Amino acid sequence: MYTPLRIDPAKALGDIATFQRKLAAGMGHLRGMREPEYANTPRELVYSEDKLKVWHFTGHGKATAKTPLLIVYALVNTVWMTDLQADRSMVRNLLEQGEDVYLIDWGYPDGADRWLTLEDYINGYLDRCVDAVRKRHELDAINLLGICQGGAFSLCYTALHPDKVKNLITMVTPVDFHTPDNMLSHWCRSMDVDLFVDTMGNIPAGLMNYVYLTLKPVRLNQQKYIGMVDILDNPTELENFLRMERWIFDSPDQAGETFRQFIKDFYQGNKLVKGTLEIGGKPVDLGMITQPVLNIFAEQDHLVPPDASRALGKHVGTTDYTQLAFKGGHIGIYVSGRAQREVPPAIHQWLSARD
């Protein structure tokens, strides 16, 4: 009979020595390392209001697409995930495909933004951003690409302002918040959100990050950093690792009222699919979305389970619905090598067929 453990003690000691040596040397590599920059693809500011900014990416050549694409990111973390580094930039990749790309940087809310509601974000900020891009191109409608919570915002916006959206793309977007594998939703279902927001005001970014880390505590608190030891002697990989750390932890606080509404209506009430959601007193009916929809989700997404996104197909009113399942996770869908090869080309191909 064999034993499953066949660890040679001498080899184990060698592994320990190697680990320790890499760790000791790593201190030298880390010392003096500057904060890694994002890709910073050339861009121009085209609209700003309060803390938000709408950027237009200038790219290298003239866009071939007739209709511009506006990226609507989530309020959690920052939009720079889409332009993380030169060889892992969804934005750059879309530009190279010929798309005319804009994005909304929501900024970092502070106490002055405590009372912003979903109506302020969706019917206010987002609507004025869309108008700014429409005006620049003298178009009635533009293309929207909503990411995660930004995807939920884009769905609401399209349902409420259908004339201003030509094509809608949602990426890793939660639609049905009550799928059995949705850990975030499960955790906040019994929370007293009113008490939470009344007490906290704006929700600190550190707390949000803490909750995300506890979705996979050992992997994200320990295993990840043990893996880092192996790349301490590789400046390029170390820089990439630190850039991702920067993105993960350099994140904005959440405006209290918006957080309250989003948790109550989406996470707890699941109103988007129940058809009972109201934004600014107006009903949000996904059946009103009759424009073409491309729904992209990640098969190994631990934040937005695939089934939470797949549900969209059952609720939108369009007859032109396309679904794309990506083999990867919530972040990998933007930054992995596979994502660079598969996602932006698929988006461009789908859009150009409807331009």
Place this chain on the structure above:
Amino acid sequence: MADPANDFIRDYQTLAQQSWDAWTRQLQQQQPPAANPFFTPPAAPVSGNDTLERTLSGLKGYFDWMQNAAAGGAAAQPNDWRQQLQQMFGGSQPFAQAFGGIDSAGAEGFARQWQSWFQAAQHSGFGDLPGAQGPTPAFGLNREQQMQQQAMGAAVLESLQASARYQTLIQRANQQGMQRLQDKLAQHAEPGRQIDSLKALYDLWVDAAEEAYAEIALSDEFREAYAEMINTQMRVRQMQQQQTEQLCQQLGVPTRSEVSSLGERLQALRREFRATQTPSPEAHADEIAALQREVAALKRQLASGTTSKLAPKKAVRAKPAALAVKKSISKAPAKAARKTPAGKARVTAASNSRTSPRKRK
């Protein structure tokens, strides 16, 4: 007689410890203190950086485990691999630090906070732990403060109990992770599939631990425990805020709720202002319907060939209505934005927020 092998291990461990200490010092110098994720404790923790501590303790936990496993379990080759596994994992709980980081950080900060709070209460002469023995009638001049302290004491106890229930579930996840690891290892008994490195064993444990944790984290019991932990902590925090506000009011210092209330009113005014700038489609509907009726009436008159004299009169009557519609449309933000460069839009929005309260006055 000296044992060269033991001497080597001692020397190595000393060197390793020095290396860890150097890492800790180096990173502490580089990074500013980070706030505790759930609660900002009144006194800074020893190192001043909880996140760094967790990261380093995770690495250190892994390193310590490797050393213990190599010296104990891996070196011995017992017939029963489960016993060997027990030796490798039983001596220390290095992985508790990975789990520990998720439950203890918030709890410790919270404990520090309420301890500090109660120390202040004790100095004020309100006893050891007001409310801990159940409600007690209060009398006299400080009656209200005594009642508040009692309520606070009861809330803190409730919160600590909720936190303990949550931590029990985390520990259960840890134990079930070990059981799962054994199950997974049993599938690696065939030649060619055996685990031959500490790292491979660790990775297998991570898979097992995460699976066990996910199962518990998705249970109804965990959901209730999690919510109770947060809800009870929020109640304590809210009571602390209320007491702080009372103190601030006595000192004439503006309070958080006053500032927050102003912010709420200001945002409501901004929303109202925007709404007045953007007539809703319903507002146009009546005017459009009236115009449509007039146009239809004109068409009928033209078609019937009655008096050509009446037509201009009708047209004149229709004009003000048409102008009114045009005028209100031109006020819509969409159109307004078209005439306003980005920079101006920001200035306009900012000036709106500044002038609105004054106008109200």
